[in-house]
Amino acid sequence: MIPASFDYVRPSSLDEALETLRDQGEDAKVLAGGQSLLPLLRLRLAYPGTLVDVGRVKELRGVADRGDHILIGAMTTHYDIVTSPIVREHCPLVALATATVADPAVRHRGTLGGSLAHADPAGDLPAVARALDMEFVVRSADGERVIPAADFFLDYLETALDPGEILTGIRVPKLGPGWGFHYEKFHRTAQAWAIVGVAAAVRRSNGTIEEARVALTNMGPTPVRATAVEEAVRGAELGAGGVLRAAASRADEDTHPPADLHARPDYRRHLARVLTHRALLAAAGTT
Amino acid sequence: MTEQLDAGVAARQIKESDVLSGAGDGREVGRARRRKEDARLVTGRTQWTDNIQLPGLLHVAFLRSPMAHARITRVDTSVARTQPGVVAVFSGQDFAAEQGSLPCAWPVTEDIVLPDHPPMAVTEVRYVGEAVACVVATDRYKAADALDAIEVDYEPLDAVTDMTAALEEGSPKVHEAGNKAFTWKFAQGDIDAAFRDAAVRIDRTYVQQRLIPSAMEPRAVVAQTDGDSFTLHSSTQIPHILRVMLALTTGIPEHKLRVVAPDVGGGFGSKLQVTAEEVLCLLITRRLGKPVKWTESRSEGNLTVHHGRDQLQRISVAADADGRIRGVKVDLLAGMGAYLMLVTPGVPLLGAFMYSGIYKMDAYDFTCTGVFTTKMPTDAYRGAGRPEATFAIERIVDELAAELGMDPIELRRRNWIQHAEFPYTTVCGLTYDSGNYEAATDRALALFGYDKLRAEQADRRERDDPVQLGIGVSTYTEMCGLAPSRVLGSLSYGAGGWEHAGVRVLPTGKVEVVTGTSPHGQGHETAWSQIVADALGVPFEDVAVIHGDTSSSHKGMDTYGSRSLVVGGVAVVQACEKVKEKARQVAAHLMEASPDDIEFTRGEFRVRGTGTSRTIQEIALATFAAHDLPDGFEPRLDAEATFDPDNFSFPHGTHLCAVEVDTETGATKIRSYVAVDDVGSVVNPLIVEGQVHGGIAQGIAQALFEEAVHDADGNLLTTTMADYLLPSAADLPDYTTDRTETPATTNPLGVKGVGEAGTIASTPAVVNAIVDALRPHGVHDVPMPCTPERVWRVLDQARTTAQSTDGGL
Numbered sequence A: 001m002i003p004a005s006f007d008y009v010r011p012s013s014l015d016e017a018l019e020t021l022r023d024q025g026e027d028a029k030v031l032a033g034g035q036s037l038l039p040l041l042r043l044r045l046a047y048p049g050t051l052v053d054v055g056r057v058k059e060l061r062g063v064a065d066r067g068d069h070i071l072i073g074a075m076t077t078h079y080d081i082v083t084s085p086i087v088r089e090h091c092p093l094v095a096l097a098t099a100t101v102a103d104p105a106v107r108h109r110g111t112l113g114g115s116l117a118h119a120d121p122a123g124d125l126p127a128v129a130r131a132l133d134m135e136f137v138v139r140s141a142d143g144e145r146v147i148p149a150a151d152f153f154l155d156y157l158e159t160a161l162d163p164g165e166i167l168t169g170i171r172v173p174k175l176g177p178g179w180g181f182h183y184e185k186f187h188r189t190a191q192a193w194a195i196v197g198v199a200a201a202v203r204r205s206n207g208t209i210e211e212a213r214v215a216l217t218n219m220g221p222t223p224v225r226a227t228a229v230e231e232a233v234r235g236a237e238l239g240a241g242g243v244l245r246a247a248a249s250r251a252d253e254d255t256h257p258p259a260d261l262h263a264r265p266d267y268r269r270h271l272a273r274v275l276t277h278r279a280l281l282a283a284a285g286t287t
Numbered sequence B: 001m002t003e004q005l006d007a008g009v010a011a012r013q014i015k016e017s018d019v020l021s022g023a024g025d026g027r028e029v030g031r032a033r034r035r036k037e038d039a040r041l042v043t044g045r046t047q048w049t050d051n052i053q054l055p056g057l058l059h060v061a062f063l064r065s066p067m068a069h070a071r072i073t074r075v076d077t078s079v080a081r082t083q084p085g086v087v088a089v090f091s092g093q094d095f096a097a098e099q100g101s102l103p104c105a106w107p108v109t110e111d112i113v114l115p116d117h118p119p120m121a122v123t124e125v126r127y128v129g130e131a132v133a134c135v136v137a138t139d140r141y142k143a144a145d146a147l148d149a150i151e152v153d154y155e156p157l158d159a160v161t162d163m164t165a166a167l168e169e170g171s172p173k174v175h176e177a178g179n180k181a182f183t184w185k186f187a188q189g190d191i192d193a194a195f196r197d198a199a200v201r202i203d204r205t206y207v208q209q210r211l212i213p214s215a216m217e218p219r220a221v222v223a224q225t226d227g228d229s230f231t232l233h234s235s236t237q238i239p240h241i242l243r244v245m246l247a248l249t250t251g252i253p254e255h256k257l258r259v260v261a262p263d264v265g266g267g268f269g270s271k272l273q274v275t276a277e278e279v280l281c282l283l284i285t286r287r288l289g290k291p292v293k294w295t296e297s298r299s300e301g302n303l304t305v306h307h308g309r310d311q312l313q314r315i316s317v318a319a320d321a322d323g324r325i326r327g328v329k330v331d332l333l334a335g336m337g338a339y340l341m342l343v344t345p346g347v348p349l350l351g352a353f354m355y356s357g358i359y360k361m362d363a364y365d366f367t368c369t370g371v372f373t374t375k376m377p378t379d380a381y382r383g384a385g386r387p388e389a390t391f392a393i394e395r396i397v398d399e400l401a402a403e404l405g406m407d408p409i410e411l412r413r414r415n416w417i418q419h420a421e422f423p424y425t426t427v428c429g430l431t432y433d434s435g436n437y438e439a440a441t442d443r444a445l446a447l448f449g450y451d452k453l454r455a456e457q458a459d460r461r462e463r464d465d466p467v468q469l470g471i472g473v474s475t476y477t478e479m480c481g482l483a484p485s486r487v488l489g490s491l492s493y494g495a496g497g498w499e500h501a502g503v504r505v506l507p508t509g510k511v512e513v514v515t516g517t518s519p520h521g522q523g524h525e526t527a528w529s530q531i532v533a534d535a536l537g538v539p540f541e542d543v544a545v546i547h548g549d550t551s552s553s554h555k556g557m558d559t560y561g562s563r564s565l566v567v568g569g570v571a572v573v574q575a576c577e578k579v580k581e582k583a584r585q586v587a588a589h590l591m592e593a594s595p596d597d598i599e600f601t602r603g604e605f606r607v608r609g610t611g612t613s614r615t616i617q618e619i620a621l622a623t624f625a626a627h628d629l630p631d632g633f634e635p636r637l638d639a640e641a642t643f644d645p646d647n648f649s650f651p652h653g654t655h656l657c658a659v660e661v662d663t664e665t666g667a668t669k670i671r672s673y674v675a676v677d678d679v680g681s682v683v684n685p686l687i688v689e690g691q692v693h694g695g696i697a698q699g700i701a702q703a704l705f706e707e708a709v710h711d712a713d714g715n716l717l718t719t720t721m722a723d724y725l726l727p728s729a730a731d732l733p734d735y736t737t738d739r740t741e742t743p744a745t746t747n748p749l750g751v752k753g754v755g756e757a758g759t760i761a762s763t764p765a766v767v768n769a770i771v772d773a774l775r776p777h778g779v780h781d782v783p784m785p786c787t788p789e790r791v792w793r794v795l796d797q798a799r800t801t802a803q804s805t806d807g808g809l
């Protein structure tokens, strides 16, 4: 398809970008890697008046170690994240999940900020953000605020970002020692979005699970934490046969999985249970 | 896949040394030459239709029906005409007097319902995507923008989406004449006796889902005129047929119409068509006197490129207790979609003679009913009729084996035509000239490690492993090399199946080959060069191949149905023979010898028993100079030939597939895939390998991934590649490929065609493997594509219904 006409600006600083957004109001859209936005334009599902391309805004790009957390610039590409030694060392779950996104071409253009701001529940990174309790640093011409992941995803493709705001960076807390991670993605082709995905982080100690965090991709209009599972596995002894499976069987509690061409809700529920079990096993290092 | 190879058995690998030295006898044929056309194709330094720029070029965008079935009550283009950059806006009414009806060249029965098919709908639309109006503007974007300003009022009519329901009394009608397009029957032998006397009978229903051909290059058309004559560039497989058909449809005299297929990026049958857009671009150019271009978007293509498959197959097999097949009965519903396009009704007939596969049997009975629905018309798609037939027979043979508790290979051995029995006339009346099913199967079994995998399967079943192993067999054959003109005539096809070639020897001894085939990715420039290099003894590099333009390649039947080498390549050989004969005359004259005493080897004419010789290059120059030629000799070596085959060709092979099915999620993983194909003699192993790989991928895609899905209102839901899933390399296994070579006896090259073989073979191999994995769970079928969700549901149902016989999805 062919997009409708739009204006295009490419500011070279964050302030300039923020001013443009303030002036243009709701009619403007931030353009990051374009991997989600451009398809929407081409299918004429979105008609923004102006695209503000932040690709030249250097301060939005890169990964930094900030002591108790990692700060990832919103414009850091999937590829740069997968290959970042800091990310791999301190938040491997982000690298694991990002490596499953689409294909190399998309990973070289698409960005972490774009994935989160787009808030597609089928995207892999929103669930990871929930599992790791990331914090979103957001700027507008009026100032900066920080939004916790739990408050960021409001609905299908809808976030707490106001028009005029740019997501500048993502803080990923360091979880400390003893954690194992896994992202279990179920999809039909390597390039396709997850039918269901499970992000799991598990802290082990003396053969038991001290703490677990589990978040689900594509099990509702927003990414969800599988709190029932998290509670059920706390203190579980590893190797004690059915405990993990029993806990995982609660993965679909309080979810509202969508129906689409790839799966109906009952199948998604089933997958969530099976995949959560697998993700827990893998994160706990028992597979 | 080396770990699966039995000791001492290694699959054929193409080595660099093959590329350089070939068979080592100096012959070009048989060498794994890299394709000479590829550098320009893969770098895009070529004239794809959409690359064409012309002064004053205008761009066309089509407004397409959002409804599957509706009466058009009003089209208002007045506002659209005032939009920026808009040059003209047309509705169907504007062309009603001159647009004619899109042609169907294959009216399979005398009483077929052949509905009028206006390129742009005038009074009624019958599928989502049918063109109702178009904008011509100064650029593509303005044309697309102005579409929003066209107002169309529709009066909705009922959609007809299900073939079985469409045939019921009282179903809404797609056309006044009803939803049945035709019924075509064919029977041989006493089918009732075969079924009456048989110890076992198995009945199955298989669904060939609708597929959307997805060529790499989208369709594109550029039309231009100098006021008198017209040139149409199109991303088509059939420039020659298109020219004839467009002349008949638009009334532009054939000699005033040039059709060019420049480099074309894939077709798979989807560009074997006379499309609405081609006709309309020509009409718009005629109306405006200006050049126009249209290039489809991918979503537009998913809606409006003709679709493939869409059959409901009821098949029954009767057999003795020892497994001997007695007869096969087929009752087919073939989805036509809303109209009959170029060969729409003929596609199921191309399968009609293939349901007996490689097997001997006493009787055969085939009925096919063509059914109209309010969907995009179907037409040829890689394999066209033969994948459907092969799927049904190879699936049900596996079912028969399961029923009898026999190994599926053993059952096949008992029934297939023995090597010693060739040539063999099948129950369907086709004479298979050659084949060696034993050799191909034995080779495949060895490469696959069949016994070891069966042992692993037993072990997993024993352990009740959540991941089950399945083994699928497909011992296919197909008829290709379309086609003997007489046979086509007897099947009511509107044209012949011959092919034409011209060979021109230039003064410096370089050679131009003019072929009537129209390559769109197959590598004819390379293969034809190899053939000519051997036939005339000139270097491979000295041959150029000209194709695809009706002004330079004036005669041809184009490329489809794995026909190019088998028919077109043979025409090249025959033209070369004529060139050689002429050159022999000149050589004899120059060396003062009798033509009978002239030997020809590797480009050299030599007087037998002497040291006197002339190269073909010397002869070329002497003929050009024409100073000293035999009396009455026309000063040219050039020659043409038109070859019409006596028979089809029958590639065959054995494909074996091992899958791991995760019974918890329903996911299928192809663990190994072995293909041993017999495509007769091989001109270029690298090209054969490429065709086999791509073909298998496309067949696996039908088995596991692709499906055009419509809702109850007839809306296509799979308009993007996020919804219509195509596998990429990452989703496909490594293939182990090998060949046996049993030359065809029906053509001088011994070739059989390889364009469709992989696609025909692989779909049943994969589905057989999945069903084999799940059989202990009570599963007898999984409808295609075998998505994880479907597998899971089938398993779920089989577990709850103890004696389930049907997947029921």
Ligand SMILES: Cc1cc2nc3c(=O)[nH]c(=O)nc-3n(C[C@H](O)[C@H](O)[C@H](O)COP(=O)(O)OP(=O)(O)OC[C@H]3O[C@@H](n4cnc5c(N)ncnc54)[C@H](O)[C@@H]3O)c2cc1C
Residues within 6 Å of the ligand: A029, A030, A031, A032, A033, A034, A035, A036, A037, A038, A074, A075, A100, A101, A102, A103, A106, A109, A110, A111, A112, A113, A114, A115, A117, A118, A122, A123, A124, A125, A161, A165, A166, A167, A168, A191, A192, A193, A194
């Ligand atoms: C073929 C294909 C397959 C894909 N498969 C997957 C997959 O498997 N898993 C997956 O997770 N994703 C997948 N994606 C999406 C991909 O990850 C995208 O990169 C991502 O969704 C969006 O990132 P982007 O940088 O391209 O954002 P854009 O497309 O540029 O923007 C997306 C949205 O976010 C807004 N936005 C972007 N950056 C900011 C910012 N800094 N501040 C405020 N708003 C902003 C934009 O305005 C827009 O609304 C796929 C994409 C393609 C094309």
